[in-house]
Amino acid sequence: MTNSLYHAEHEEFRSSVRGFLDREVVPYFAEWERAGKVPHDFYAKVGELGVFGLRVPAGYGGGGLANSFLYQSVWTEECGRAGVALGGVGAHANLVIPYILANGTDEQKSRWLPDMVAGRCMGAIAMTEPGTGSDLAGMCTGAVRDGEDWVLNGQKTFITGGINADLVIVAARTSTEQDRRKGLSLLVVESHFGGFSRGRNLEKMGQKATDTAELFFDNVRVPGDNLLGEEGNAFAYLAQNLVGERLGIALGAQVSAETALRLTLDYVRERKVFGQPVAQFQNTKFELASCRIEIAAGRALIDRYMVAHEAGELTAPEASMAKVYCTELQARVIDRCLQLHGGYGFMSEYRISKMYTDSRISRIYGGTNEVQRVIIAKSIGL
Ligand SMILES: Cc1cc2nc3c(=O)[nH]c(=O)nc-3n(C[C@H](O)[C@H](O)[C@H](O)COP(=O)(O)OP(=O)(O)OC[C@H]3O[C@@H](n4cnc5c(N)ncnc54)[C@H](O)[C@@H]3O)c2cc1C
Incomplete structure (x- = not known):
């Protein structure tokens, strides 16, 4: 098709x-x-x-x-x-x-x-802190006014592109509102600002060519005209972009499942065991047929949601559903495909092995799949 x-x-x-x-x-x-x-x-x-x-x-x-x-x-x-x-x-x-x-x-x-x-x-976006990820409103990094400027203190972690970044959009608490979501603002920190420093480029199990940083803010003086949007409105801004971000993660996961199936089909046709290609075993056929079914269902969902998003009609719970569905199908498909590679599937030089470790993050970032289920549950009145 x-x-x-x-x-x-x-x-x-x-x-x-x-x-x-x-x-x-x-x-x-x-x-x-x-x-x-x-x-x-x-x-x-x-x-x-x-x-x-x-x-x-x-x-x-x-x-x-x-x-x-x-x-x-x-x-x-x-x-x-x-x-x-x-x-x-x-x-x-x-x-x-x-x-x-x-x-x-x-x-x-x-x-x-x-x-x-x-x-x-190059830019990065820094929301997550060592003490808070899913519960964003619990962040501690804070900024106080000093004349026209803001003085920013705190720490962020797991920031994608943070080592290479020239500019970082930092979510920070700028007032002590009762409603924790209301006191957050976005401040743009440029890498030459005094008091800004980077920690380690964090070592990860996958996605190794992407730098992931700890960032530190020690009395960083941020000029007032580096406040992005309105003071106190960061929570709403952060939510705005999540639909596209989650759909993008879902699409990446779907494509990686499709790729895993394609390269496993090649592998099982070539690899011989007991004198016949692995592809000839009924188990192999059934396993890969099952992957094919899941991939077809994921593709139908993602294509439909991409059309809806392009028309500006995709809702937040729908984006969450796409993220959960496609990232979990990605995990199942890659795991089954790796199994069909036998011991070679465990070797780093085989692409399926890298896909296994690269893909593990997709159920965690962009909001964990548990957090997505909370959103979906709310949308059905629970
Ligand atoms: C490689 C990588 C890149 C990243 N890039 C960025 C970035 O560029 N910028 C940025 O700001 N952040 C980034 N993150 C952070 C990422 O968004 C967070 O790791 C993620 O949101 C989870 O937060 P946490 O790690 O603090 O986990 P926690 O919030 O501590 O979660 C621990 C466990 O509790 C579960 N949990 C949490 N809340 C609930 C709930 N309400 N109900 C049920 N279970 C719950 C979680 O699902 C999880 O299983 C990145 C992370 C990684 C690993």
Whole structure:
């Protein structure tokens, strides 16, 4: 069955993305995994390809597309197929730039967006703290007014792209409101600000080419005109972008399940056991047929929700359902596919092994799947 979601212009973009990944990413990816990050100047190449500016108005150097989700999806799908997880690109393009676009003043957009679109200035978003992740409203990082400026103190952790970042949108408590959600604001910290420092590039079980940082704020003086949006409104801003973020994670998971099935089909046809290809065992056929059924169901769901999102109609509980459904099907499919590789599936040099560790995070970040179930349960009146 062909995928009717995409039009000719999306397919044209797909072929440039595919060529770009083959040329500029795949040959270097193992080296970046060993280094724990991609080189900063790689981002300028992604910028040149147009990935960062898809939805940014032409006045700030972007492509000015009203609907860019399907183009971003093409990027997600192609990275999944090539087996290259580039979390820093995703955070910058799908989280940080949209926050600035949606909540920045004209002056802030002119100041930051042209370099961000070009990939010269990279952004990260810092919400999670060592003591609080799911319960965002419980954050302790705080800022107090000092004249025109804010003075920021605290610590964040698990920040995607935090090592390479030139600019970090920090969620911080700026007042002690009774309602914990009301006293939070977004402050943009630029990496040259005094008192800002980075801790370790955290070692992870997967997605090793993506840098993940601890960030520290020790009396960082943030100018008043680096407040993003209205004071006290951060919780609402953070919620705005979650639908797209969760649907993006769901799509990445779906593509990775599809890729796992494809490469396992090749493997079981080739590998011989007891004198016959593994593909000949009835167990193999049934296992892979079961994967195929799950993948078809996931694809039907995600395609429908992508159309709804492009039309601005996808609800938060629907995005949560997509995230839970696709990330859990990804886990089941990859696990079954790895089993069919036997011992080779456990060897790091086999792609299925890397897919197993790379994919584990998808049930955790973007809000854990338990938190998604809380949202879904509320939507059915529980
Ligand atoms: C690789 C990676 C990249 C990340 N990138 C970023 C980033 O760029 N920026 C950022 O701000 N954060 C980032 N995060 C943080 C991520 O969003 C959090 O790890 C996640 O939201 C979970 O928070 P936590 O780790 O504190 O877990 P906790 O909140 O401590 O959760 C522990 C367990 O309790 C469960 N739980 C929590 N609440 C409930 C509930 N109400 N009902 C039932 N069970 C519940 C959870 O599901 C989980 O199983 C990243 C994390 C990782 C690992």
